[in-house]
Amino acid sequence: DDAKRELAAQRRAEHAAGLQALGAGTAPVHRLGLADGRVAAEQQRLERRLRALLQPGDTVVSTWRLDGHPDHDATGRAAAAACARQGARLLEAPVWMWHWARPAHPAIAWQRLRCLGLQPGECQRKWRALQCHASQLAPRPGAQAVVDDSLQQRARWPFECFFVA
Template sequence: MAALTHAARHIDASEGTPEADWLPWLASAGLSTVAAESLVPDGARAVVVAPHPDDEVLAVGGLLASLATLQREICIVAVTDGTASHPESNQWSALDLARTRPAETRRALQRLGISQEPVRLGLPDGRLQALRSQLEDRLLPLLRPDDTVFTTWRLDGHPDHEATGMACVDAAARIGARVVEAPVWAWHWARPNDPRMPWARARLLALDAESSQRKRLATQAFESQLRPDPSTGAGPVLRASTVARAARPFEVMFP
């Protein structure tokens, strides 16, 4: 994989690489496949560590729906409450977001078939790079050696995603747990067959119709992120391209 500088994984204001480019390439790339049962074997637990409310769904929402059907034990860890999603907004204050976004997560998880309340760490949105060691320490007592930890890719492009991914990798190594990373923003800045992506270790998880539909419905639960902000003129935080990627009948992850 080519070396990745911050500039190389820049997230600009566009819709990013269109699905019309990604889907044909992913269909023909010959990525190795993986099943939910092998990612989280019987008796193991899935721990999903999300930097922000909605990342758990965007990254592995279809997998979570499948695991709920399989009755696997699931723990969701919310690192932040997503209070920095609407900077300078007169419509969405940090206090409003602190109430709204966790509630949206609960609705989304219910649509995936998950009733457990997430573990909330309450770390500040947008500042996880400086708090990576603290995040790692907060994760340690939550993890067990038989866990499979799912999180955002450590080179995803968003600083909070990258800090969370690295903290999970380090914490899991100390515990002896397995880590699976999932790209979220990388689909925006990368291109098909992009040498900056670790395709050799990529695995494709096919989603059945029910799991795929549950993920689409869960994505729609994040209403605060799907509406434009008239007070700033900003468009939705979850762009149309992000929503389209969440509608894929598969998920790609990096074990």
């Protein structure tokens, strides 16, 4: 449908602008065309594609496989499997976990969480990159904003956290 194609094109443009804001505008981007909400159904294909791209010793940053969002979870599982098979290092970034996590939650291996401090310029670039994603920052007809106020507040944290093996 036209609306979905237009949104996909807008998201690709926002992604490119976000990379530019981070200073990574020339980074190679490999798109699989996985539909929003359908990553779990395509998890094996994603894993195969990642394995083809990875070399031993590479570092991969992915969403955390227990994040609580189906696409994030499937992406994290595919990345974990691909990294394990190819000998790459995996850093898993929690995104939605911050909405539901509690200190004693049994699913969270807090001892594996590491936080990386950011310099002020890095924080500014991260914020500018997030602002490039207009289609996710504001509500759309019939839908709430994907990146709500609490996520935007967390984007201002002067650090990023990752689960490490």
